[in-house]
Amino acid sequence: xxxxxxxxxxxxxxxxxxxxxxxxxxxxxxxxxxxxxxxxxxxxxxxxxxxxxxxxxxxxxxxxxxxxxxxxxxxxxxxxxxxxxxxxxxxxxxxxxxxxxxxxxxxxxxxxxxxxxxxxxxxxxxxxxxxxxxxxxxxxxxxxxxxxxxxxxxxxxxxxxxxxxxxxxxxxxxxxxxxxxxxxxxxxxxxxxxxxxxxxxxxxxxxxxxxxxxxxxxxxxxxxxxxxxxxxxxxxxxxxxxxxxxxxxxxxxxxxxxxxxxxxxxxxxxxxxxxxxxxxxxxxxxxxxxxxxxxxxxxxxxxxxxxxxxxxxxxxxxxxxxxxxxxxxxx
Numbered sequence: 001x002x003x004x005x006x007x008x009x010x011x012x013x014x015x016x017x018x019x020x021x022x023x024x025x026x027x028x029x030x031x032x033x034x035x036x037x038x039x040x041x042x043x044x045x046x047x048x049x050x051x052x053x054x055x056x057x058x059x060x061x062x063x064x065x066x067x068x069x070x071x072x073x074x075x076x077x078x079x080x081x082x083x084x085x086x087x088x089x090x091x092x093x094x095x096x097x098x099x100x101x102x103x104x105x106x107x108x109x110x111x112x113x114x115x116x117x118x119x120x121x122x123x124x125x126x127x128x129x130x131x132x133x134x135x136x137x138x139x140x141x142x143x144x145x146x147x148x149x150x151x152x153x154x155x156x157x158x159x160x161x162x163x164x165x166x167x168x169x170x171x172x173x174x175x176x177x178x179x180x181x182x183x184x185x186x187x188x189x190x191x192x193x194x195x196x197x198x199x200x201x202x203x204x205x206x207x208x209x210x211x212x213x214x215x216x217x218x219x220x221x222x223x224x225x226x227x228x229x230x231x232x233x234x235x236x237x238x239x240x241x242x243x244x245x246x247x248x249x250x251x252x253x254x255x256x257x258x259x260x261x262x263x264x265x266x267x268x269x270x271x272x273x274x275x276x277x278x279x280x281x282x283x284x285x286x287x288x289x290x291x292x293x294x295x296x297x298x299x300x301x302x303x304x305x306x307x308x309x310x311x312x313x314x315x316x317x318x319x320x321x322x323x324x325x326x327x328x329x330x331x
Contacts, residue, residue, distance in 0.1 A: 024060045024087055024094040026051050032096050033066060033083055042070045045078070060087035060094060075189040076109035077157075106157040108184040111150070112192070117163060117180060118142045120192050137306075138165050138176045148177065157184035160195075169306050170314050171204040172282050194250075202245040203281040203304060205260050211235040211300070211318050213325040226323045228297035235300075237330075238264035244281045254279075262286050282306070296321050 029051055030044050048067035053060055064083040070076060081101050088097040122139045126132045138144075148162040159182040166175040179196040213233045216225055242260035247253075256277070262284075263272045276285045282305075288298040297320065305315040316327035 042068045058089040078107040080105040112190045197250045199248045204243040205240040208330045209238045210328045215324045
């Protein structure tokens with residue numbers, strides 16, 4: 001009987017000692033995570049947070065997989081972290097002794113804004129390459145850019161965007177397409193880098209045109225005048241068939257496609273030729289080689305001037321050596 005009573009007393013004492021042992025609460029662990037400087041203005045997403053505790057004498061080893069909601073920060077996002085903590089019992093309380101964390105994933109709260117992408121790309125292109133004139137026309141109307149595709153990366157903080165702007169003016173079209181890496185940084189937000197671009201220009205020259213030389217432009221310094229054409233000369237019913245396109249890419253690839261043919265009569269002579277392009281589809285260079293005339297004097301250059309997307313105005317310009325004129329495209 002005495003043994004039974006002794007056993008009961010020992011069991012009660014052990015229970016009393018156990019009851020005095022402090023418990024490390026999940027709430028304390030969560031509060032300590034949110035005391036990390038980076039996460040002080042954040043909150044834990046309860047259904048995405050898992051806490052594992054292992055007691056070892058006067059130590060507690062804690063592992064936490066947590067989703068941190070930073071929706072109130074300047075760059076709102078959800079941060080997925082792995083936290084490893086050690087607690088030590090001090091004066092009857094569990095005190096955080098050591099804590100480390102690793103960020104597994106960052107999930108932005110918002111996708112990039114197209115207007116931000118276009119603005120930052122313009123700033124980048126002004127610096128690299130230095131000659132911004134190659135790109136400047138596309139940013140005169142930044143609202144003309146559209147998002148062609150959005151391809152998420154394995155990491156949700158990375159997206160590949162393809163954006164494009166297209167300018168169409170009658171027979172002339174000009175488009176620019178940029179491939180952009182969008183990467184989210186929790187401190188500075190979205191950043192953008194151009195990984196590729198492709199520029200496409202096309203001109204449909206098909207039609208019938210009337211040409212008139214209207215102005216002499218004496219050459220410097222000898223006041224040279226064209227020896228083949230005179231002011232008032234006309235070329236009626238010049239017929240052009242075909243179109244011409246140029247594609248340029250960031251990797252220096254250059255592609256030309258299309259064929260253009262020109263037929264006309266001038267001062268009793270019939271001409272049929274294939275014009276030359278010099279990397280500009282809306283500039284047509286017609287080379288003639290008649291007898292007894294200076295070769296360069298006889299060349300015709302036809303320009304089509306881009307007047308802005310949706311413009312009803314059609315502007316053609318005629319040039320020869322030291323001469324200018326007008327072009328009318330017939331209905």
